[in-house]
Amino acid sequence: MSKRTLVSLGVAATTAMLAALPAQAQFADGGVKIGVLTDMSGPYSGMGGPGSVVAAQMAIDDCLAAECKGMKIELIQADHQNKADIGAATARQWLEQDKVDAMVDLTNSSVSLAVQKLIKEKGGIAMYSGPATTRLTNDDCAANGFHWMFDTYSQAAVGAAALTKLGLKNWYFITVDYAFGHSLEKDAGDQVTANGGTVLGAVRHPLNNSDFSSFLLQAQGSKAQVIGLANGGQDTVNAIKQAKEFGIGGKDQKLAALLVFLSDVHALGLPTAQGLSYADGFYWDADDDTRALATRFEAKVKGAKPTMVQAGVYSSTLHYLRSVAASGTDDWQKVSATMRKLPIKDAVMKNASIRPDGRVIHDMYVYEVKAPQESKYPWDYLKKVGTVPAAEAFQPLAKSTCPLVKG
Known part of the structure; x- marks a missing residue:
């Protein structure tokens, strides 16, 4: 040890x-x-x-x-x-x-x-x-x-479901290769298909990955309308930065980060992160x-x-x-x-x-990252665009496989 x-x-x-x-x-x-x-x-x-x-x-x-x-x-x-x-x-x-x-x-x-x-x-x-x-x-x-x-359900229920309902039906995932990423990809994929969309495929990367070029190019080549990032922390930051370099995330192919934290927005900076929408359970302001x-x-x-x-x-x-x-x-x-x-x-x-x-x-909340000109003071990064009530934000108890519920 x-x-x-x-x-x-x-x-x-x-x-x-x-x-x-x-x-x-x-x-x-x-x-x-x-x-x-x-x-x-x-x-x-x-x-x-x-x-x-x-x-x-x-x-x-x-x-x-x-x-x-x-x-x-x-x-x-x-x-x-x-x-x-x-x-x-x-x-x-x-x-x-x-x-x-x-x-x-x-x-x-x-x-x-x-x-x-x-x-x-x-x-x-x-x-x-x-x-x-x-x-x-x-x-x-x-x-x-x-x-x-x-959890992965709360993030997928807000992010993946909302985008699919807006008509972005075809998805491809870039997923961190361990329990968290697998769970986030599955829950997001379930939301996509439940709302009439299709998952075209996925590619998986190791935790704490620095070079996303091959994964991004593979996702870009899928021609999916949405590239979903099923990862978190520094992996998400690296993927978003490199996607911008490849020109991914424009009008023809949207980049959707399924788990974003305020620290990620800070690391990215508003010029890179502006317009990004995501679900969060807490915002300092x-x-x-x-x-x-x-x-x-x-x-x-x-x-x-x-x-x-x-x-x-x-x-x-x-x-x-x-x-x-x-x-x-x-x-x-x-x-x-x-x-x-x-x-x-x-x-x-x-x-x-x-x-x-x-x-x-x-309650969970949907936030959008502000443009640089909208930010008025340090850490003024987000604007709330929606609230998801507690009863709707998480997996329904009726669908739980927990023995404590069934017993």
Whole structure:
């Protein structure tokens, strides 16, 4: 196992403050320990990574000032390097040796599926705001696993369905070759065919790919009306930049990025990204609450606003801690049950609730990237063009293959 540095960001309560906790509070190790398992330096580090650690600490600070006053809370972090074996080994050590109660972020679908399997065996709680695979709330669902922000269905339902309904019927996919990409391609393809379109084919590329020329030329040669990018993070940024160089994305062949983050728009710049439409669960400039949260975040992560992954880390960490406080224990079974009952109320989520399959449903939004002349201040990148209600944004519960639903 590769050596990992676990950075403690814990906040210990004083003896006097402990009196504020409920008399019946029971913590196995005297407090609560949360682990941020993320991509710290790879292709997904901009949407998660160090920013997710900051977001989790912000949630801890907020809960300590309110419901969690007097509680001892410790935060640690690790880099899974986008490798399922490293992610699983880290999670196993956290659960068996380090007494971690809950894990957040878990960006990368392969890592999240490995961790989901582990928590079903070992216990603990996992809250996924970074991965996209719908397997987490279908066949691989768990009573102690919660999929927080988005998934491949929510992205496909908004993006692929909308474009197909506009008459762009023929699609070709450029897909990252692992669980996330396969799931996004399938869900988007299903939306295309359900709305009368046709999938002409697909080509797959490795994760963290730098040269998309051969993949783009193959997609261009398909003569499809839409080239769908079933990837994320730096892969999406690289593909969009190189597509522009090849002249792809004009009137004859549209480029559709199915999973885009605010950090990607920032990396692309408005001249390149302008006009791009995509689905997102959080935008920092949506209202006074999101702006206040983003201002605090940027003070700690200089020159950055939170992505929906980092916002999801904040929301999930805060809801978990509130549920611990309400339960009076860190017992994962009792806390999981409380999480499902307690309302989700924070600056991130709107109309949110947790379904039996572990899917957190909430409103999703369709945004369009502004032209450079439309942007009035730093990070003023998006304009909202639509809202998809929580009940419509995610896979219908009736179609879930989760045993918790059928049972």
